[in-house]
Amino acid sequence: MSAPAGKLPIVILISGRGSNLQAIIDQAVSGGLPVEIRAVISNVPGVHGLERARQAGIETQVLDHRGFPDRATYDRALMELIDGYAPGLVVLAGFMRILTPDFVRHYARRLLNIHPSLLPRHRGLNTHARALEEGDAEHGASVHLVTEELDGGPVLIQAQVPIRPDDDPDTLAARVLEQEHRLYPEAIRWFAEGRIDFDGEQVRLDGRPLTEPVRLET
Incomplete structure (x- = not known):
């Protein structure tokens, strides 16, 4: 399965409304992101992200985790489904599943x-409420490579937003989401353009060690 010349084949995994998926689709359709989205796969039937993909003419698949006896069995089936599309990069866009070590290792450096x-602040869930509760001055979003450590892989790029005195979790989440829609296509573009490589365990961007995340101007 070959991709159009100069385009990176990707598969996107979702569990919900797919707003980051839409940002990636928009960039791909406009020609600003040199990728071929070969499939969008959801573990939840009927979510809006699947409709977004269909409207863009992208193949969709549903692999409902509730039909499997355990996480390992599900992840093996998911790997088989993904590999049928031969992606160069697998993109988690609101995929609300903790992945098994076997899955993460299978897609090492392309997940x-x-x-x-x-x-590394606020790994896990409820990040906006936790940032407010802890009195943070700023919050934001991060794109990272996935490793076996939850939210612990190398961070490639971040964008920050100031926390305002009148913020609540919903208002803060909305501003962070705007930055997510800028961040994710940019990180994917680096892979598509061959700007990311590795020297052992060290991630490199444009041939130089990426010792700290790039900060996208907001």
Whole structure:
């Protein structure tokens, strides 16, 4: 299965409304992101992200985790489904599943996630409420490579937003989401353009060690 010349084949995994998926689709359709989205796969039937993909003419698949006896069995089936599309990059866009070590190792160095915090702060869930509760001055989003450590892989790029005195979790989440829609296509573009490589365990961007995340101007 070959991709159009100069385009990176990707598969996107979702569990919900797919707003980051839409940002990636928009960039791909406009020609600003040199990728071929070969499939969008959801573990939840009927979510809006699947309709977004269909409207863009992208193949969709549903692999409902509730039909499997355990996480390992599900992840093996998911790997088989993904590999049928031969992606160069697997993109988690609101895929609300903890992945098994076997899955993560299988896609090592080609598995991306976006997380709504300035990692390593606030790994896990409820990041916006936690940032407010802890009195943070700023919050944001991070794109990182996925490793076996939850939200612990190398962070490639971040964007920050100031926390305002009148913020609540919903208002803060909305501003962070705007930055996510800028961040994710940019990180994927680096892979598509061959700007990311590795020297052992060290991630490199444009041939130089990426010792700290790139900060996208907001």
